[in-house]
Amino acid sequence: MKTIYVTKSFMPPIKEYTQHIADIFDNGILTNQGPKVQELQDKLSAFLEVDNFHYLSNGTIALQLALSALGINDGEIITTPFSYVATTSSILWQRCKPVFVDIEPNNFTIDSDKIESAITDKTRAIMPVHVFGYACAVEKIQKIADKYNLKIIYDGAHAFGARYKGKSLLSYGDITTCSFHATKLFHTVEGGACIVRDKSVSDKLELQKRFGHNGDTHFMLGINGKQSEFHAAMGLANYPYIGHCISERRRVSDLYDQELSGFVSRPAHQINLEYNYAYYPVLFKSEAQLVKTLDRLKSENIFARRYFYPSLNELPYIEQQNCPISSDISRRIACLPLYPDLSDTDVLRISKIIRGR
Ligand SMILES: Cc1ncc(COP(=O)(O)O)c(C=O)c1O
Structure with missing residues (x-):
């Protein structure tokens, strides 16, 4: 009997993938912001019509880098309980406390009417999720964030390709993250991204994703969030589809x-x-x-x-x-x-x- 799983990764024509792999074998560049990563980054940022797009090694590191680049390493983060565990674990990993606000029964996103009552003097940010690709109440959440001077990080792991009021759903908030894991609509085997509104935060994230240094000058604490040329090759092969x-x-x-x-x-x-x-x-x-x-x-x-x-x-x-x-x-x-x-x-x-x- 044929087995059907909940999902099956899209596979591009193998010739189109191996052409990209042949390029990598020709130039010998395997990682560290090589030409395939650059090309995919440019293509995806044009497709989504966004600036400050960072292609990263996965969607979890994207969430952690988002918090870190916004300078959030303590305090409370208001978030949704209805998501994949990575949304919560990234908050805990950054030494912050997740404060859960219940969800809308109609589309399973955070209930924006319940956010204000969860805000305390320790609240630093709101981390909602466009769960299953459904849009959070982005305008209302922005108003709350403005009123209380909070950052918004959208977990957009499911939102690639979705558009809200004529623009990419990934273009809202201070930072939106995405996942290009093999199970996702568009994948690069493993992979993720941050889309950053503010250029100075984007520059900080760029440094933090590669250990916080440029050459021999060490600017800040960083991590390795870089993606390889082989993963970008899969992304480039999948892109036309x-x-x-x-x-x-x-x-x-x-x-x-x-x-x-x-x-x-x-x-x-x-x-x-x-x-x-x-x-x-x-x-x-x-x-x-x-x-x-x-x-x-x-x-x-x-x-x-x-x-x-x-x-x-x-x-x-x-x-x-x-x-x-x-x-x-x-x-x-x-x-x-x-x-x-x-x-x-x-x-x-x-x-x-x-x-x-
Ligand atoms: C809502 C949500 N956030 C974050 C992640 C983490 O992404 P990744 O698997 O690329 O680390 C996932 C992964 O499936 C997810 O569904």
Whole structure:
């Protein structure tokens, strides 16, 4: 029986990839801001219509560098409990405290109406997530940040290719981070990025991502966030297929919509968002129904994923905080298989199993 996983990395035509690898073998440059990294950085920053774009080794180091470049190494960061663990771990790794604000039930992003009451004199920043590619309330969050003089770092790991009010969703906040992990809509095997609003913060991040020194002059504490030429080669080979990946994901999502309407709940449509079809989350009526459905799929070698589970306010190594909506949704939500070459036949088969007939 064929196995279907929740995702499958897009693979470009091998010849197009090996052409980039041949270039690397010709010039012998493997890393340290080589020509492939530069080329990909230029292409992605033009595609997204953003300045100060830093291509990095992964999306987690992007979050840590974002905090560090903004000078945030202590205090409280207001964040969402409904995300991948890297959002919270990056805050803890920077020696800050995550303060969780519950989420909107409609699109699972941080509830902007609840942010102000979580602000204390220790709050330094807000770190919301455009989870599954859905837009946070960016204007409202900016107003709050302005009022209390806080920085905003958006975790945009899921938001590549999404546009909000006519511009890239990655262009909001002081810094937005992104992930180009192999499971993402656009990937470079491993990889990430920071998009920085302010040029001086961008210059600091540029130094910090390569150990904080330039030649023999050491300016500040840094880390290694650089990306290799081989990873950039995969990115350059995948780059021409971004449109194809989004439209094929849309085909799969539209078919699920048609087949599953009335059987599962879906996030609300956002009028100002050009969605990127990064994920296909479905919400079941109860955890028991979710577990039963995932087991039925598993018996047919189909692996949907509980994503995100558990809610991050319930992590065992942090002080417990109460976020009832996120805790409840985390127990009832799963992402269905979604990738460009998932066939209509497979989508129909998966949907039939979910419907129970
Ligand atoms: C919301 C979110 N933030 C951060 C990350 C971390 O990205 P990376 O795996 O590139 O380190 C991920 C990864 O999957 C993610 O889903």
